[in-house]
Amino acid sequence: MSTLTKDQLPQLLAALSESATVYVPAEIDGISKFAPYGSAGTGEPRFDLVNTMLPPKDLLFPQSEKMYRYGIDAEGQPFINSICESTDVVLFGIRPCDVRSIECMDDVFLTKGFADENYQARRQHLLTVAIGCTAPAETCFCDSMGLSPVQAPAADILLNETADGRAWQITAQTEKGQQALAAAGFSADSSESTAAEVSCSLKVNTQGLAAKLDAMYDHPLWEQTARKCLTCGTCTYVCPTCHCFDISQENRMREGTRFRSWDSCMFFAYTEMAGNHNPRADKMPRVRQRFLHKLCFFEQRYGKTLCVGCGRCVEKCPVALDITVLIDQLNAAEPVQPAGEGE
Amino acid sequence: MSPVTIQHDCAREGAIALTPIACKVLSVSQETADVKAFRIQALDGTKPFECRPGQTAMLSVIPYGECMFCVSAQGQDYLEFTVKEVGYVTEKLHALSPGDTVGLRGPYGNWFPTEELKGKDVLFVGGGIGLAPLRSLLTYLLDHREDYGRIDLVYSGSTPDDLIFLDDITNVWPQLPDVHCHVSIYKPCEGWEGEVCYTAPFLEQLKLSQDNRVVVLCGGPSLFRTCREMLVGLGFAEEDIITTLEMKMKCGIGKCGRCNIGSLYICLDGPVFTLAELNKIPGSLH
Numbered sequence: 001m002s003t004l005t006k007d008q009l010p011q012l013l014a015a016l017s018e019s020a021t022v023y024v025p026a027e028i029d030g031i032s033k034f035a036p037y038g039s040a041g042t043g044e045p046r047f048d049l050v051n052t053m054l055p056p057k058d059l060l061f062p063q064s065e066k067m068y069r070y071g072i073d074a075e076g077q078p079f080i081n082s083i084c085e086s087t088d089v090v091l092f093g094i095r096p097c098d099v100r101s102i103e104c105m106d107d108v109f110l111t112k113g114f115a116d117e118n119y120q121a122r123r124q125h126l127l128t129v130a131i132g133c134t135a136p137a138e139t140c141f142c143d144s145m146g147l148s149p150v151q152a153p154a155a156d157i158l159l160n161e162t163a164d165g166r167a168w169q170i171t172a173q174t175e176k177g178q179q180a181l182a183a184a185g186f187s188a189d190s191s192e193s194t195a196a197e198v199s200c201s202l203k204v205n206t207q208g209l210a211a212k213l214d215a216m217y218d219h220p221l222w223e224q225t226a227r228k229c230l231t232c233g234t235c236t237y238v239c240p241t242c243h244c245f246d247i248s249q250e251n252r253m254r255e256g257t258r259f260r261s262w263d264s265c266m267f268f269a270y271t272e273m274a275g276n277h278n279p280r281a282d283k284m285p286r287v288r289q290r291f292l293h294k295l296c297f298f299e300q301r302y303g304k305t306l307c308v309g310c311g312r313c314v315e316k317c318p319v320a321l322d323i324t325v326l327i328d329q330l331n332a333a334e335p336v337q338p339a340g341e342g343e
Numbered sequence: 344m345s346p347v348t349i350q351h352d353c354a355r356e357g358a359i360a361l362t363p364i365a366c367k368v369l370s371v372s373q374e375t376a377d378v379k380a381f382r383i384q385a386l387d388g389t390k391p392f393e394c395r396p397g398q399t400a401m402l403s404v405i406p407y408g409e410c411m412f413c414v415s416a417q418g419q420d421y422l423e424f425t426v427k428e429v430g431y432v433t434e435k436l437h438a439l440s441p442g443d444t445v446g447l448r449g450p451y452g453n454w455f456p457t458e459e460l461k462g463k464d465v466l467f468v469g470g471g472i473g474l475a476p477l478r479s480l481l482t483y484l485l486d487h488r489e490d491y492g493r494i495d496l497v498y499s500g501s502t503p504d505d506l507i508f509l510d511d512i513t514n515v516w517p518q519l520p521d522v523h524c525h526v527s528i529y530k531p532c533e534g535w536e537g538e539v540c541y542t543a544p545f546l547e548q549l550k551l552s553q554d555n556r557v558v559v560l561c562g563g564p565s566l567f568r569t570c571r572e573m574l575v576g577l578g579f580a581e582e583d584i585i586t587t588l589e590m591k592m593k594c595g596i597g598k599c600g601r602c603n604i605g606s607l608y609i610c611l612d613g614p615v616f617t618l619a620e621l622n623k624i625p626g627s628l629h
């Protein structure tokens with residue numbers, strides 16, 4: 001078994017930092033997130049945090065990102081120039097749930113006919129080093145969502161703590177991971193990590209859920225669930241898989257930049273059309289959209305659930321609208337078909 | 344008659360993803376007080392890109408913003424967009440003159456089933472600005488006249504001033520072989536000698552048989568609801584009623600999430616659906 005002792009960690013981080021910016025979990029001003037290793041303010045990597053409060057999605061899909069510049073040049077000619085910036089990034093210490101969230105985002109941004117250039121460029125420059133979880137948080141339920149706290153099949157490199165707690169078993173799961181480790185002077189296993197299975201205490205049952213939800217569009221449970229929601233959007237901002245964006249522009253004289261920024265299906269303006277028509281003007285359809293998209297629509301379209309069980313929304317929702325409680329309620333609910341619909 | 348099937352998930356190689364190309368306004372025609380038709384051309388004088396009837400494109404009024412429109416018609420060297428002034432970006436668009444620069448990206452989405460319609464009679468039903476998407480298919484059928492059967496257009500607006508492409512409807516199209524235009528307005532109006540009737544009852548009056556005939560229906564929510572109920576009542580199969588869905592769009596390429604209904608993204612999988620399909624998509628007819 002190839003191992004990386006905890007003493008060797010700084011050496012590996014330093015070696016990786018030579019050719020890339022390495023992001024590690026950090027706590028800055030009370031907010032935990034991924035921050036550049038070695039830069040002022042980041043402090044010592046916080047591998048003791050199970051999950052960072054903010055997910056690492058902004059490294060692939062920044063909260064605000066320039067897409068292109070346009071304007072009229074000195075000769076009076078119009079121009080439109082795309083902006084696609086990316087540099088090598090290592091995401092070190094990402095947890096298995098967040099690795100899975102990258103797989104979901106890959107499905108969205110890279111498949112179904114169009115590859116998103118900005119996302120693709122960042123994705124190609126990303127190396128992921130996952131750390132398996134030995135003690136899942138109270139709000140973690142990834143193993144109910146088809147994942148395992150100690151496996152992250154899509155990560156380039158996987159680290160799992162050895163029994164004595166003094167080292168990690170190190171597994172290179174992709175060629176990219178293998179090469180990065182070789183360049184840094186470390187060897188790694190190439191077969192599956194042999195870490196003992198770890199289990200989350202929070203459980204939900206998702207067996208057959210997507211199929212059941214397919215017939216629950218008009219269920220009264222949505223109205224009941226939506227009642228306490230503030231539509232603040234916190235759940236979508238902290239969610240590692242939420243990927244909706246808005247496009248807007250910033251202009252100055254004869255030039256401007258069009259950029260995209262995170263948006264949320266929880267907001268009224270999200271579906272408001274010119275002429276004031278809004279198919280999701282009320283809170284209930286918006287809340288329903290969020291959960292159906294996560295638990296049913298995405299599954300139908302991409303074959304994955306768009307919730308990875310990271311527990312961030314459970315932890316951060318100001319009114320404790322808990323997706324795991326909702327899943328229990330959905331499982332318990334009698335399916336109803338309203339009069340006048342269906343075959 | 345075999346039911347019409349429509350292709351979905353039509354994202355195509357070569358379509359422009361998110362960064363538009365610079366184009367220019369070739370001509371502008373005022374259709375009604377608040378509707379203008381714009382012909383758009385690439386800067387080198389060619390058609391910006393090829394597209395099929397029913398497909399959409401994102402027209403960008405630099406620097407104010409962009410909006411998705413169906414391509415209402417196309418020529419050798421231009422794409423035409425018919426735009427109603429309803430908000431900020433369309434207001435800015437209406438202020439453009441020939442020669443002005445715009446951004447354009449596309450084509451997006453699926454298209455009307457032009458192959459499957461071959462040999463069939465086609466009944467177009469629309470109101471107001473709803474003629475824009477119909478026009479893309481109608482002009483295509485007229486360009487390939489011998490492949491299609493009888494064409495009927497049932498078109499209406501509140502007043503004569505709300506009818507777009509009036510010249511085509513009253514002078515050009517009715518002269519063409521086996522093309523029948525039935526036009527009505529909703530409220531009596533001085534100088535109007537034609538029909539005064541809502542669209543759904545007008546359809547009933549016309550007594551067009553559903554035999555070998557496919558309907559293409561586009562209009563606002565109330566026209567859409569009353570007409571689809573009428574057509575089904577008249578015996579048209581839901582598989583033979585084709586329509587286009589509208590939803591707010593930002594990216595046009597199935598990424599930003601906005602146009603999601605059920606497992607579909609209207610920008611990629613739509614906008615063209617049969618009524619039979621819409622009946623199976625939760626929320627699409629609300």
Ligand code: SF4
Nearest residue numbers: 229230232233235317
């Ligand atoms: S965080 Fe809670 S209150 Fe805020 S939008 Fe999400 S579910 Fe609603």
Ligand code: SF4
Nearest residue numbers: 239307308310311313
């Ligand atoms: S829905 Fe909640 S638990 Fe699921 S992935 Fe998103 S933030 Fe995590």
Ligand code: FES
Nearest residue numbers: 593595599600610
């Ligand atoms: S408009 Fe962005 S997903 Fe359809």
